[in-house]
Amino acid sequence: MLLLIILLQQVYTMTFKDLELHNNIQEAITEVGYLTPTPIQQKSIPIILAGEDLVGIAQTGTGKTAAFAIPVLNLIHRIVGSAKKVKHIRTLVITPTRELAIQIGENFTNYSKYTSIHNVVIFGGVNQVPQVDKLKRGVDVLIATPGRFLDLYKQGHISLDHMHQLIIDEADLMLDMGFINDVRKIIKLTPTNRQTLLFSATMPLAIRELSDEFLTKAKYVAVDPVSSAKGSVSQEVYFVDKDDKKKLLHHIIVENKMSNVLVFTRTKYGADAAAKYLAKNGIKADAIHGDKSQNSRVRVLDGFKDKSIDVLIATDVASRGIDIAALPYVINFDLPNIPETFVHRIGRTGRAGLDGAAISFCSKDEKPYLQDIEKLIKNKLKVIGDHPFPYKAVDPNKEVKPDLRGKKGSAKQIAKTESEGKSAKRSAKPKTDDNSRKSDASKKNKKRWY
Numbered sequence: 001m002l003l004l005i006i007l008l009q010q011v012y013t014m015t016f017k018d019l020e021l022h023n024n025i026q027e028a029i030t031e032v033g034y035l036t037p038t039p040i041q042q043k044s045i046p047i048i049l050a051g052e053d054l055v056g057i058a059q060t061g062t063g064k065t066a067a068f069a070i071p072v073l074n075l076i077h078r079i080v081g082s083a084k085k086v087k088h089i090r091t092l093v094i095t096p097t098r099e100l101a102i103q104i105g106e107n108f109t110n111y112s113k114y115t116s117i118h119n120v121v122i123f124g125g126v127n128q129v130p131q132v133d134k135l136k137r138g139v140d141v142l143i144a145t146p147g148r149f150l151d152l153y154k155q156g157h158i159s160l161d162h163m164h165q166l167i168i169d170e171a172d173l174m175l176d177m178g179f180i181n182d183v184r185k186i187i188k189l190t191p192t193n194r195q196t197l198l199f200s201a202t203m204p205l206a207i208r209e210l211s212d213e214f215l216t217k218a219k220y221v222a223v224d225p226v227s228s229a230k231g232s233v234s235q236e237v238y239f240v241d242k243d244d245k246k247k248l249l250h251h252i253i254v255e256n257k258m259s260n261v262l263v264f265t266r267t268k269y270g271a272d273a274a275a276k277y278l279a280k281n282g283i284k285a286d287a288i289h290g291d292k293s294q295n296s297r298v299r300v301l302d303g304f305k306d307k308s309i310d311v312l313i314a315t316d317v318a319s320r321g322i323d324i325a326a327l328p329y330v331i332n333f334d335l336p337n338i339p340e341t342f343v344h345r346i347g348r349t350g351r352a353g354l355d356g357a358a359i360s361f362c363s364k365d366e367k368p369y370l371q372d373i374e375k376l377i378k379n380k381l382k383v384i385g386d387h388p389f390p391y392k393a394v395d396p397n398k399e400v401k402p403d404l405r406g407k408k409g410s411a412k413q414i415a416k417t418e419s420e421g422k423s424a425k426r427s428a429k430p431k432t433d434d435n436s437r438k439s440d441a442s443k444k445n446k447k448r449w450y
């Protein structure tokens, strides 16, 4: 008998129906096509429904947005009541980037389709007037980036007197981007009897301290630790010189008739240069990074989602939070100097049990990064030797790039590097330039890869 029960438990998989959600929410979930909760959802939803504080350690791609959106909607559904009732902010979600904020808003919209719960998304870098208008029309769930939230709060456009749940999303990214003090300020503006949910891909000390300080008897749940790249993703590496990478990228995409490809570059300049090269050579490609306007980022992301753009080239910071289910290919145009970034990047493919391919380009100066990555993932990437752009003979006069390993700069610093990389490199010109016979104009025009 006992054996039978154990067997049944193993065969049995939880479905959303087991969570006994309100019909209006269950119907919307069925409509978006979710049958089985993902592991983070299975672990988090019952805790959130019970009104407890929660720390969820999970990356984007694990279904973590629905892991908090669904139970929160279920909790506030009755309180919000009919569309005629006066609206108050019941739930506040704080998230670091506008892309994440928009995606969280889309999730809430999908799951609350058959309720009168209304969400509003606010973020910086755009005119505040339309956002203020939306706030005035009434909001139940407010999704905000920290800076814009504090701006509009100070101006008196936001009241948190009726708030029940505070969700801090991507807490470690918030820390990396220098938002942690803003997050602290925001927490202190919320009612003390709130329910607090904190989600983070990793748990640096500062985030653990934050949760110890502001969460009450929090339950911890974790899925998909960052050091374990998924097994269903084939991982390949091509050894290629830096100046041949664009050609190799084009070759691989054409040869394998790839579409829906996400390419990572280290710098904004690199992203633009690769996108331009591919577009010039007949591939529908575009880049997203921090220098692009909000409108153009949204346009490019939409294009990638609706498949009018085949290749999306992104820097790490800009790509964080890009939510595209079951991405078949991720290409690391540059290897990251922080091995965990590699795991984050390739975590975007092979989702939902589908197979994915993660392809990495490794130039000679990136070999130490490859070693670090292989050490972290405890796996050797499969070397693809048969390609048209193998390493060329070493030029003894070539500048050797410094080894940046261990320079575990924060995302903010990395973002800074993204924007300053070019000028920093320029100002770090070797002294011999002074003796160069090239004219100033020609030096100025010299294009650098980074």
Ligand code: AMP
Pocket (backbone or CB within 6 Å): 033, 034, 035, 036, 037, 038, 041, 059, 060, 061, 062, 063, 064, 065, 066, 323, 324, 325, 352
């Ligand atoms: P997230 O981690 O929130 O970025 O979610 C990643 C992707 O998984 C999104 O495209 C969701 O729509 C999708 N997703 C979330 N929950 C489920 C589920 N239970 N079943 C299938 N897909 C899901």
